[in-house]
Amino acid sequence: MSEFVFPEGFVWGAATSSYQIEGAWDSHGKGESIWDRFSSTPGKIEDGSTGKVACNHYSRWPDDIALFKNLGLKSYRFSISWPRILPDGTGSVNQAGLDFYNRLVDELLENDIMPNVTLYHWDLPQVLEDRGGLPDRMIVDAFVEYAGIVSKHLGDRVKMWATIN
Numbered sequence: 001m002s003e004f005v006f007p008e009g010f011v012w013g014a015a016t017s018s019y020q021i022e023g024a025w026d027s028h029g030k031g032e033s034i035w036d037r038f039s040s041t042p043g044k045i046e047d048g049s050t051g052k053v054a055c056n057h058y059s060r061w062p063d064d065i066a067l068f069k070n071l072g073l074k075s076y077r078f079s080i081s082w083p084r085i086l087p088d089g090t091g092s093v094n095q096a097g098l099d100f101y102n103r104l105v106d107e108l109l110e111n112d113i114m115p116n117v118t119l120y121h122w123d124l125p126q127v128l129e130d131r132g133g134l135p136d137r138m139i140v141d142a143f144v145e146y147a148g149i150v151s152k153h154l155g156d157r158v159k160m161w162a163t164i165n
Contacts, residue, residue, distance in 0.1 A: 011114070013075030014068060017121040017165070019051045022081060024058035028096035031087030032126040034133075058100065065107050075114045078104070079121035079165060082146055089125035090142045098153050105157050116160040119147050 019035045026032075039050040057064055068076055083089070084097035108115045120143070124133065128142055147163070 011075045012071075013073050013077060013114075013116070014071075015077035015116075016057070016079070017118075017123070018079045018081035018084070019054070019121070019123050021055045021057040021078075022084075023052060023054040023056040025050075025052045027058065028100075029084075029087055029094040030081065030097060031083035031089070031094075033081065033083045034124045034126055034129045035122065036083075037126050037129075061100075061104050062107060065104075065111055065113065068108075068113055069111045073113060075116050075160075076108055077116035077118060077160075077162075079118040079123065080150055081123050082120065083123065083125040085149060086125065086142075086146055089128035089131075090145050093149055098149075101150075101154060105154055109157060114160065115154075115158045116162075117150070117154065117158050118162045118165045119143075119150060120163060121165040 019033060024030065025036050035051060039045050040052075042048075055064075065076075080101060081097070084100070085094060086092070087094050105115045128139060131138060133139065151161075
């Protein structure tokens with residue numbers, strides 16, 4: 001059997017989504033997401049699992065980045081929790097949420113790991129869902145506002161972006 005060789009320039013990395021890894025579902029000003037509501041509704045998840053704690057990446061991110069470095073990873077694709085940035089979907093910015101992602105990006109770069117940001121990985125603020133959700137035209141303006149805030153605060157250091165995963 002021949003050995004597969006990855007092409008020159010191939011980048012090894014890891015990928016996560018905010019709801020599946022962060023936990024801290026109601027910490028430091030984060031608003032409710034559609035997944036917070038869905039997974040907490042009895043009967044929706046067979047075993048009753050939620051992302052309330054998840055892997056606790058929100059608190060353990062320095063240890064997680066140390067693991068990435070020890071594994072030799074050079075890229076980390078993660079999603080931003082929209083309700084952690086804009087608890088009400090639009091309007092008032094939650095500075096604690098921005099601070100979390102700023103620290104995460106800075107630490108990744110200090111460890112020679114390229115941050116690769118996904119703006120939306122099915123983590124819509126519940127308040128926007130209650131107003132009509134993705135089918136409603138207002139979501140476009142809300143997303144533009146959210147994306148602008150995140151790119152303004154991280155765009156000087158993050159070079160790889162995906163809008164939707």
